[in-house]
Amino acid sequence: MARRKIGSRIVTANVQEKNAIEVRGLSKSFRLPTEKAWGLKQAIFNRLRGVKGYRDQKVLTGINFNVKRGEFLGIVGRNGSGKSTLLKILSGIYYPEKGTVTVNGNLVPFIELGVGFNPELTGRQNVYLNGALLGFSNKEMDAMYEDIWKFAELEQFQDQKLKNYSSGMQVRLAFSIAIRAKGDILVLDEVLAVGDAAFQQKCNDYFASLKGNQTVILVTHSMENVRKFCDRAIMIESGKIVCEGEPEKVAKEYLKLFE
Amino acid sequence: MSGIPNFFYRNNRILLKELTRTDFRLRYQGSVLGYLWALLRPLMLFAILYIVFAKLLKMGGDIPHYPVYLLTGTTLWSFFTECTSQGIQAMVQRGELIRKISFPKYIVVVSTTFTALINLAINLVVIVIFALLNGVMPSLSWLLVPLSIFELYCLSLGIAFLLGAINVKYRDIASIWEVVIQALFYAVPIIYPVSMVASASQLAAKVILLNPIAQVIQDVRHNLVTVETMTSWNYLGHPALAIIPILLVGVVLVVGARYFHRQSRFFAEEV
Numbered sequence: 341m342a343r344r345k346i347g348s349r350i351v352t353a354n355v356q357e358k359n360a361i362e363v364r365g366l367s368k369s370f371r372l373p374t375e376k377a378w379g380l381k382q383a384i385f386n387r388l389r390g391v392k393g394y395r396d397q398k399v400l401t402g403i404n405f406n407v408k409r410g411e412f413l414g415i416v417g418r419n420g421s422g423k424s425t426l427l428k429i430l431s432g433i434y435y436p437e438k439g440t441v442t443v444n445g446n447l448v449p450f451i452e453l454g455v456g457f458n459p460e461l462t463g464r465q466n467v468y469l470n471g472a473l474l475g476f477s478n479k480e481m482d483a484m485y486e487d488i489w490k491f492a493e494l495e496q497f498q499d500q501k502l503k504n505y506s507s508g509m510q511v512r513l514a515f516s517i518a519i520r521a522k523g524d525i526l527v528l529d530e531v532l533a534v535g536d537a538a539f540q541q542k543c544n545d546y547f548a549s550l551k552g553n554q555t556v557i558l559v560t561h562s563m564e565n566v567r568k569f570c571d572r573a574i575m576i577e578s579g580k581i582v583c584e585g586e587p588e589k590v591a592k593e594y595l596k597l598f599e
Numbered sequence: 600m601s602g603i604p605n606f607f608y609r610n611n612r613i614l615l616k617e618l619t620r621t622d623f624r625l626r627y628q629g630s631v632l633g634y635l636w637a638l639l640r641p642l643m644l645f646a647i648l649y650i651v652f653a654k655l656l657k658m659g660g661d662i663p664h665y666p667v668y669l670l671t672g673t674t675l676w677s678f679f680t681e682c683t684s685q686g687i688q689a690m691v692q693r694g695e696l697i698r699k700i701s702f703p704k705y706i707v708v709v710s711t712t713f714t715a716l717i718n719l720a721i722n723l724v725v726i727v728i729f730a731l732l733n734g735v736m737p738s739l740s741w742l743l744v745p746l747s748i749f750e751l752y753c754l755s756l757g758i759a760f761l762l763g764a765i766n767v768k769y770r771d772i773a774s775i776w777e778v779v780i781q782a783l784f785y786a787v788p789i790i791y792p793v794s795m796v797a798s799a800s801q802l803a804a805k806v807i808l809l810n811p812i813a814q815v816i817q818d819v820r821h822n823l824v825t826v827e828t829m830t831s832w833n834y835l836g837h838p839a840l841a842i843i844p845i846l847l848v849g850v851v852l853v854v855g856a857r858y859f860h861r862q863s864r865f866f867a868e869e870v
């Protein structure tokens with residue numbers, strides 16, 4: 341197996357640093373299998389026939405940007421433009437292939453709500469599991485346990501298995517846990533896109549409370565949210581930053597894509 | 600990067616604890632007897648083997664406390680298979696998690712092996728009760744048993760790391776391992792005594808005792824059940840030979856952990 345080239349992701353505890361995140365020359369591509377069958381048999385065949393068995397799909401090319409401390413940054417772009425990949429690299433889920441990512445402080449990602457939720461466990465058990473994934477000990481969870489259920493308005497379902505919850509209820513519970521997370525930098529992906537009107541309102545209140553006192557990166561398709569919350573925005577198209585600056589300007593550019 | 604590790608170490612501990620607990624809960628979810636299965640499964644395997652091999656085929660020979668001797672072997676074997684099979688599958692089963700948050704991947708593997716360790720601990724209590732009922736005298740050598748279990752755990756963990764990392768990409772590994780486990784079962788003296796092999800071929804008996812799994816099982820039997828057990832130490836003759844199984848465990852663990860560590864950054868994309 342050939343060694344792959346790798347960029348670097350550096351995490352420091354330096355929360356005084358002016359930039360919370362610095363991204364320099366970041367590139368990333370994925371290996372997509374060209375054959376339908378994917379496994380040991382195919383790998384051996386490919387080696388014998390001397391074919392690679394995969395092609396490289398470039399997802400991000402030469403991305404540069406900073407996130408200033410305390411800034412609310414929006415990232416917008418079409419489906420498949422590379423936003424989520426960028427977020428996953430910032431969060432340390434994917435490794436950078438080229439370039440460097442420097443994260444100054446503790447970064448808490450919400451790529452999706454309710455990560456690790458298991459339908460076979462009760463609401464109570466899922467709360468503790470999800471809390472552990474956010475870095476909360478049992479004791480810390482005990483302290484905020486009541487508040488989580490009160491905020492989700494689901495107190496009477498605590499000991500039901502999660503598979504008996506509606507999807508809306510699950511999201512409410514997940515969101516209620518997620519907002520307890522404390523980090524120097526929050527990374528949010530589309531979490532606003534779910535729930536009914538009342539729940540949306542709660543989300544908006546939460547985001548409004550973050551603005552100004554927290555470094556946030558928000559990936560969204562809602563230009564309304566970009567205008568309302570973001571101090572600055574960047575737009576990604578085909579793996580490159582094509583527009584950067586005032587939320588108003590970026591929102592206009594984004595809408596032009598669909599004209 | 601000083602300053603950060605403290606925070607992360609704490610988080611890793613929390614995560615490991617919670618994942619182990621979840622794993623343990625989920626394994627017996629929806630079954631009437633629940634956690635009791637952790638106890639019943641090895642006991643039932645033992646019952647079958649005891650009836651077939653001890654009663655029908657009369658394999659026990661003149662080994663004292665043969666039922667305890669057999670139970671010790673089957674329990675340790677169950678631990679080894681549980682640890683490795685679950686460990687190898689762990690990364691794939693927790694793929695959802697790996698694709699969505701960033702954390703040290705070894706935690707996933709270690710948490711499943713912890714579940715197996717808890718099961719083993721419960722079963723050891725049963726063995727001790729069984730041994731006392733069967734008239735085995737408690738002795739100081741019992742204190743050496745945890746050392747042997749630690750060795751078996753290191754081996755299982757090494758295998759789980761190595762094969763688990765390959766299994767992320769080539770899912771065939773899990774199926775292949777099932778077959779290997781079947782074959783290994785007969786290569787390890789669990790149902791037959793080593794003395795039976797030795798009477799046919801001394802060389803074969805020596806080769807068998809070079810296997811770390813065999814070495815551990817025989818050591819535990821020697822220290823827990825009866826000193827009349829043939830072990831790597833008293834049969835291979837030379838200390839330099841007897842140390843080979845332990846060296847093998849060390850090699851498997853180091854190679855496995857290093858390979859796993861090197862591959863782990865690709866898991867989120869490949870799983």
